[in-house]
Amino acid sequence: MRVTKDLVAASATPMVLGILAQGESYGYAILKRVTEMSGGELAWTDGLLYPLLHRLERLGHIESSWHSPPGGRRRKYYRITAQGRAELAEQRRQWTTVVDALETIWHTAGVATGRTATAGGAA
Amino acid sequence: MTIESDSDKDLETQIAEWRAYMRRRRAVHGTDVDELEDHLRTTVADLVEAGLRPEEAFLIAVKRLGNLDDLSQEFARVHSERLWKQLVLSGAPDAPAPAGSRSDLLIALGCAAAAAISIKVPELFGRDLDNDGGFYLRNVSLFALVPLAAYFAYRRRVGVASICVMVVLFALGAVGANAYPLAEDSQSIVLTAIHLPLALWLVVGLAYVGGDWRPDVKWMDFIRFTGEWLIYYVLIALGGGILVGVTVNVFRAIGIDVTGFVEAWLVPCGAVGAVVVAAWLVEAKQSVIENMAPVLTRVFTPLFTAALLAFLVTLLGAGKIIDVERDVLILFDLLLVVVLGLLLYAISARDPGIRPGLFDWLQLALAISAALIDVLVLLAITGRITEWGTTPNRAAALGENLVLIANLAWTAFLLAGFIRHRRPFEHLERWQIRYIAVYAAWAWTVVLVFPPVFGFF
Numbered sequence: 001m002r003v004t005k006d007l008v009a010a011s012a013t014p015m016v017l018g019i020l021a022q023g024e025s026y027g028y029a030i031l032k033r034v035t036e037m038s039g040g041e042l043a044w045t046d047g048l049l050y051p052l053l054h055r056l057e058r059l060g061h062i063e064s065s066w067h068s069p070p071g072g073r074r075r076k077y078y079r080i081t082a083q084g085r086a087e088l089a090e091q092r093r094q095w096t097t098v099v100d101a102l103e104t105i106w107h108t109a110g111v112a113t114g115r116t117a118t119a120g121g122a123a
Numbered sequence: 124m125t126i127e128s129d130s131d132k133d134l135e136t137q138i139a140e141w142r143a144y145m146r147r148r149r150a151v152h153g154t155d156v157d158e159l160e161d162h163l164r165t166t167v168a169d170l171v172e173a174g175l176r177p178e179e180a181f182l183i184a185v186k187r188l189g190n191l192d193d194l195s196q197e198f199a200r201v202h203s204e205r206l207w208k209q210l211v212l213s214g215a216p217d218a219p220a221p222a223g224s225r226s227d228l229l230i231a232l233g234c235a236a237a238a239a240i241s242i243k244v245p246e247l248f249g250r251d252l253d254n255d256g257g258f259y260l261r262n263v264s265l266f267a268l269v270p271l272a273a274y275f276a277y278r279r280r281v282g283v284a285s286i287c288v289m290v291v292l293f294a295l296g297a298v299g300a301n302a303y304p305l306a307e308d309s310q311s312i313v314l315t316a317i318h319l320p321l322a323l324w325l326v327v328g329l330a331y332v333g334g335d336w337r338p339d340v341k342w343m344d345f346i347r348f349t350g351e352w353l354i355y356y357v358l359i360a361l362g363g364g365i366l367v368g369v370t371v372n373v374f375r376a377i378g379i380d381v382t383g384f385v386e387a388w389l390v391p392c393g394a395v396g397a398v399v400v401a402a403w404l405v406e407a408k409q410s411v412i413e414n415m416a417p418v419l420t421r422v423f424t425p426l427f428t429a430a431l432l433a434f435l436v437t438l439l440g441a442g443k444i445i446d447v448e449r450d451v452l453i454l455f456d457l458l459l460v461v462v463l464g465l466l467l468y469a470i471s472a473r474d475p476g477i478r479p480g481l482f483d484w485l486q487l488a489l490a491i492s493a494a495l496i497d498v499l500v501l502l503a504i505t506g507r508i509t510e511w512g513t514t515p516n517r518a519a520a521l522g523e524n525l526v527l528i529a530n531l532a533w534t535a536f537l538l539a540g541f542i543r544h545r546r547p548f549e550h551l552e553r554w555q556i557r558y559i560a561v562y563a564a565w566a567w568t569v570v571l572v573f574p575p576v577f578g579f580f
Contacts, residue, residue: 028161050159050162073161076158
C-alpha cells in the first residue's frame, strides 16, 4: 500500500513541523525520520522536501542556519520557531478532528479498518 | 584501491555535472543547490555503505530527488521574486506565448500603433492640440493605457468577465474626465489629469495579473513591472528627445522647417506609442538583463535617508515649521512618493530568506523619517484648510498625505517587527500588495467624486 499523493502533500507540513519540534534537523535526516515512522509507506520525492522547508521558513514557522563542522561539508539546519509550534498545535487539532470523524464513520458503518480491507467499503 | 579512487573521481565529475545542470535553472539559487548537493551526497554515502557502487548510488540518489522540472517549478512557486525574471516556466500548462516571439511583437506593435492613431482621432472632431490642451491633458492616459491593457489582456488570455470589468472601468474613467462641466482653469482639471493615470494604471494591472483582482503575489510582479516600465519609458523618452533634436536640425540645414510635423505628429504619437513599446520591452527583455529598479533603489535609499534625516534635524534644531506655500507642499508630496517607491522596490526585490541586515535598518530609518516629515506636512495642510477653507487642491493634498502616512507608519511597524525577528518578511509584502486597493480607491475618488463635491471648481 502506498499513501496517495494528495494525502502526502496534506500531511507534509504537520509532519515536518512535528519532527522539528523534537529538535534541530536537516533535510536528509527529516526524510529518514518520515520513512522510519511510516514504516516506509510514506514515499516522498526527496527533492520536494526542500521547497516545502523554504516555504515554511518564509512563513516564519521555522528558521535555518548553515553549520560547517571542521573539515566537513557545510549543511543547512532547520529549527522550529514559537510561531511554528503554534501552527503545529493548530494543525494537530485539525488532524485530530479529521481522524476522529473518520474513526466514527468507519465504526458506525462497520467497515473493517485493517490492512486486509478491500477498496470500496462494502458493509 | 585504484578502482575505488577511479569511481570516486567519476562520482565527483557526475556531481559537478549535476550541479552545472541545476545552476542553469533560475528559480534554484546557489545555496539551494548546495543544500540539494548535501542531500545527494548523504544519500550516496548511505547507499554505498549498504553495498552499492558509487555510480549506481548516484543514479538512485538523483532519481529519488525527483523530476528536475517539477523541482525547479516548486522552487519557483515558493520564491516568486526569482520567478519574475523568468515568467515562462517550462512545462507550465497555461504558459503565455514567450514575449519576443514574432506574433507577440506584432501584437505589441499593433497596440502601439492603435495608441498612436487614437491620439490623432479627436482632431477629426475639431479638437486639436494647440487650442484644446485641457482635453488632451485629461484624456492622454486613456489614449495610452487602453491599448496597453489590451496588449496584456491578449498576452495573459484574460477571461471575458474581467475584460468587461476593465471596459467598464475605462468607460468610467472617460466619463470622469469628460462628463463634468469643468472650466479650463479649474483645479479639478489638473487633479483629474494627475489621478486618472494612476487609477487607469491599476486597471492595466488587472490585465497584467490576468484578471485576478485578489491580493496575490502576482500584484507584486505588477509593482516590479511598473518600476522597470518607468525606466524603459524614460530611456525611450531620452532617445526620442535626441531623435527630435537631430531631425529638426538636419532639416533646418537644408532650409525646411519640420517643427510643425514634429509637434503635431512625432511627439504625441511617439509618446503614447512608447507606453506599449516600453511594456513589450520589459516583457521581452525581463530574462536578459538584471532588473534596474532594485539596483537604483539600493543606490538611492542611503542617500535619501541621509537627506531626510539632515532635513529633520535642521528643521527641529531651528524650531521652524514647514512653509505653507502650495508649491512647497506639492514638493513634499513628491518626496514622500519617491520614498514610498524606494521602500516598495526594496521590498519587491528582497529575498525574504535572508536575515535582516544593515539595509533593513536603513529602510526603517527612511520610513520613520518620512513618516515624521509627513506629520509636519499634514499639520501645515490642516492649518491651511482651517485658515483658508477647503479647495480641491488642499483636500487632495490632505487625502494623499493621509494615504501615505498610513502606509509609511505601518510599513515602519512591520519592518521593525521583521528586524527584531518578530514577524516574517512576507507580512510586509502582503501589506504593500493589499494597499494597492487603497491607492485605487483614492485615485477614483478624486477623479469621480471631487468635481461634483467642489461644485466643478
